[in-house]
Structures are given as structure tokens and as C-alpha cells.
Amino acid sequence: MGTGWAPPPPGSQGGAGTARRGPSVGVMVAMAVVIALVASVLGSVGTYLLTKPASGNDPSYSLGPIPSGATNRAPDSVAGVASRVLPSVVSLEVGNGSNTEGATGSGFLIKNGYVVTNNHVVALAAKGGEITIMFNNRKTTTARIVGRDPGSDLAVVKPEETFATPEITLGNSDQVVVGDPVIAIGSPLGLTGTVTTGIVSSLNRPVIAGDDTGTSTEEPAYISAIQTDAAINPGNSGGPLVNGRGEVVGVNSAIATLGRSMSSQSGSIGLGFAIPVNQTRRVAEELITTGKAKRPKIGIVVDKDYRGQGVRIALEPAGGQQPVDPKGPAGKAGLKAGDVILEVDGLVLQDGNELIALIRSKAPNSQINIKYQRDGQERTAKLVVASDDEPTPSPS
Structure with missing residues (x-):
């Protein structure tokens, strides 16, 4: 370049000017991912729209076949x-x-x-x-x-007819213990063939049962009952309480309720009571053979006003009866007026109703062991349960 020439323009040295750059590699990758996702969604929507039934139902839908297999149940279930x-x-x-x-x-x-x-x-x-x-x-x-x-x-x-119905098997209620599984069968609230299950929750529970309408002139029933938590409701009365072998151990007779009204009775609250089958067996045999049942007794009058421990024999005659019948089981065993009976066969007594229920559950001529108190001293005696010689049968 000679004198008088202007300097060359910037960037003209060393070749042509700088070229414009395109998108970076990262941007291109991101765009490719977005395009792929959009294409996938559009493809799925398109497939659904092409295959969707016109009615909104799916003719090919199925939950599979019903399971097959043995329906037998274990005999003890x-x-x-x-x-x-x-x-x-x-x-x-x-x-x-x-x-x-x-x-x-x-x-x-x-x-x-x-x-x-x-x-x-x-x-x-x-x-x-x-x-x-x-x-x-x-x-x-x-x-x-x-x-x-x-x-x-x-x-x-x-x-009048039994239609070839099989008889039930009677068990032994003396072998029942608390915790045994039991099944109550009957017609609660009129629902025939109803089965409920539970356990024996207590034994020797004193219960006064019978007609609770207040209109009956018949004596109340004193029961030394089997208590169960199997659901028992009105209508179960008279039905069997059976053990795990299907043997009758009790007759459902009463329930405990939280409340009662004139028109309705509340249902089961987990406290039902059954008459032991050994007592049922004896009474049924007597009713069938003679039309009446013997009334077990030990020949005493209970002091209903006594509130101490055990059950006190009355101090004075009541209702024309001496406190202790000298010819009765208690009299022959040496019991006297004012003695307090504490236990029967090892069971500590709570009140007179419990004693009456226990004695009535015994068979005539059976032996019981009692513990009693006289003048602060505890004594024991063996009694042989007697029965009324000629009980008055109920009208039937």
C-alpha cells in the first residue's frame, strides 16, 4: 500500500468476515425429545379414538371364571x-x-x-x-x-308328624368349661334356622327366667345357667346350645338386655343363658313318663333379708314352714336355723337365688358337699338331695 491509502476495514485481514452461527446441540436434543413426546401422545389418542366402542362399553371385559374346588367343610367346623x-x-x-x-x-x-x-x-x-x-x-x-x-x-x-326328622344328640353339661366354643341354633325374631357362635363365658350363673310379662301366675324358674356370648335373641328360647361335636349342652332360655319397653325388647348384648342339658335330660324324662317333674330340695327356708356373706337359714318359721325340716336333707345333716351356708360343692355362694338355682339343678338322691358357718365356726356336711313326694303338676 502506498502513501495516501486509507487503512483496511476491520476484519478484512486474514480472509473473509465471521459467518452467523446455527442452534446449539443441546437445543436440538431438547426439541427432538419434545417432538417425540407429542407424537407419542397424539398416537395414543388416535389409537383410543379409533378403537373406542361407540356405546362406552367394553365387550371384551371379563373378571375371569368363578373359582372351582371342593366346598366340603370339616366335620368339627x-x-x-x-x-x-x-x-x-x-x-x-x-x-x-x-x-x-x-x-x-x-x-x-x-x-x-x-x-x-x-x-x-x-x-x-x-x-x-x-x-x-x-x-x-x-x-x-x-x-x-x-x-x-x-x-x-x-x-x-x-x-303330630316328624317328617323323618333325625333326633339330636345330647351331651354332658358337667363336662363344659369356660372358654369352650358353642353354637346357638334357633329362630331369633322369627328368622328360622339361624346359627350363631361364641364361647361359654361363665358357669353356674343364677338366673330367674320364665314369663316376664307380669301377667303369669306361675312360679318363676330358678336356673343355674350356662352363660354364653353367642348371640341369643327373642325367639331363640327353647333352641339348643351345642358344643364343637354337635352335642346339646344347654337349652337357650334367657338373655340379658340393656333396656326394655312395653312394645319391644332390645337384642343380644353378648349375655345369653342356657339350662344345662343334664337337668334338661332329667326333667324331660320325668315329664314324658309321669307328666310332671320332681322338685329337688334340701329342706330349708332361706332368710331373704340377710345381706352378709353366704346364705343364711331363716331364724323363724315362714309360710307355715320351719326354718329347717328335721326330716329333710339339711336337718338330717345337722343344720339349724341361723346357720350360714357358705359353699356348695366348692362354689362360694353370693345369695339365696344362687343356692335355690344350684339345688334345683341337681338330681334327686345326688350328694352335695356344703360348707357352713355357726357361731363364727366353719363346718362341713354332706347332703343327699331330696324331692317333693307329690309335686303338683302344672295344668297341661
Whole structure:
């Protein structure tokens, strides 16, 4: 370049000017990912729109086949026991010929076609009412009272037909212990063939049962009951309480409730009471053979005003009876007026009702051991339970 030439423009040295740059690699990758996602979503939506049924249903939908396999139940399961016992259980409806009064309950078939139930279930029939029995196969027939015993709240009736119904198996209530599983079967609230389960929650529970309407002139029933938490409701009365082998251990007779009204009774609160089957067996045999049941006794009058420990024998005659019958079991064993009976066969007594219930649960001629107190000294004695020579049978 000679003198007088201007300097070269910037960047002209060393070749052509700088070129414009394109998008970076990172931006291009991000754009590719976005495009791929959008294409995937559009493809899925398109597939759904092309395959979606016009009605909104899916004709090919299925939950698969119903499982198949054995439906047998173990003989000692609740289902197994129930299947054997249910055919022997019946429901009873008792009416007096009007639409304003009636009773319902349950029962079970024993040897020779007799049905055991509660006295309070069939009491109306003793006044001219009619008994209708429904069997598990839903066949019905009428029945007549063979005998009933208000003192134990037990009765035996004879159906006109039994329709080849099998008899139930009776167990041994003396072998029952607290915690044993039990099953109650009957017609609670008129729902025939109902099965509930639980355990034996107590034994020798003193319960006064029978007609609770307040209109009955019959004596109350004193029961030394098996207590259970199996659900028992009105209508279960007279039905069987069975053990895990399907043997009857008790006759459901009473429930405890939290409240009662004139028109309704509350249901089960987990406290039901059953008459021990050994007592039931004895009473049923007596009702069938003689039409009446013997009344076990030890020949004393209980002091109902006593509030101390145990049960005190009355100090004075009451109702024309001496405190201790000299010819009765207590008199022969040496007990006297004012003695306090503390225990029967090792069971500590709480009150007079418990003593009465325990004695009535015993068979005549059975032996019991008692502990009693006289003048502050404890003593023991063996008594042989007696019975009324000629008990007055209940009208039937």
C-alpha cells in the first residue's frame, strides 16, 4: 500500500468476515425429545379414538371364571356342626285363638319324636291355645303338650308328624368349661334356622327366667345357667346350645338386655343363658313318663333379708314352714336355723337365688358337699338331695 491509502476495514485481514452461527446441540436434543413426546401422545389418542366402542362399553371385559374346588367343610367346623344339627331344630308358634297375643320360640327333636322347648314358649297353649311346629324342611304340623315344668322353664311337646326328622344328640353339661366354643341354633325374631357362635363365658350363673310379662301366675324358674356370648335373641328360647361335636349342652332360655319397653325388647348384648342339658335330660324324662317333674330340695327356708356373706337359714318359721325340716336333707345333716351356708360343692355362694338355682339343678338322691358357718365356726356336711313326694303338676 502506498502513501495516501486509507487503512483496511476491520476484519478484512486474514480472509473473509465471521459467518452467523446455527442452534446449539443441546437445543436440538431438547426439541427432538419434545417432538417425540407429542407424537407419542397424539398416537395414543388416535389409537383410543379409533378403537373406542361407540356405546362406552367394553365387550371384551371379563373378571375371569368363578373359582372351582371342593366346598366340603370339616366335620368339627361351625359349618360342619350346623349342617348336622339344623335338621333336628324346629320353630314353634303358639297362639290363643286371637290376633293380639302369641308366642314364638325354638325347640329340638329327641328320642321317639318328642320336642324339648321352654315352658314360657308353650304356656299359652296350656290355656287353650294351639302349637304349630315348623321343621327345618319348612313342613309344618300341630303339636300337643306332653308336660311342662315352670320351675325349670322346660316343657316337652309331641308333634303330630316328624317328617323323618333325625333326633339330636345330647351331651354332658358337667363336662363344659369356660372358654369352650358353642353354637346357638334357633329362630331369633322369627328368622328360622339361624346359627350363631361364641364361647361359654361363665358357669353356674343364677338366673330367674320364665314369663316376664307380669301377667303369669306361675312360679318363676330358678336356673343355674350356662352363660354364653353367642348371640341369643327373642325367639331363640327353647333352641339348643351345642358344643364343637354337635352335642346339646344347654337349652337357650334367657338373655340379658340393656333396656326394655312395653312394645319391644332390645337384642343380644353378648349375655345369653342356657339350662344345662343334664337337668334338661332329667326333667324331660320325668315329664314324658309321669307328666310332671320332681322338685329337688334340701329342706330349708332361706332368710331373704340377710345381706352378709353366704346364705343364711331363716331364724323363724315362714309360710307355715320351719326354718329347717328335721326330716329333710339339711336337718338330717345337722343344720339349724341361723346357720350360714357358705359353699356348695366348692362354689362360694353370693345369695339365696344362687343356692335355690344350684339345688334345683341337681338330681334327686345326688350328694352335695356344703360348707357352713355357726357361731363364727366353719363346718362341713354332706347332703343327699331330696324331692317333693307329690309335686303338683302344672295344668297341661
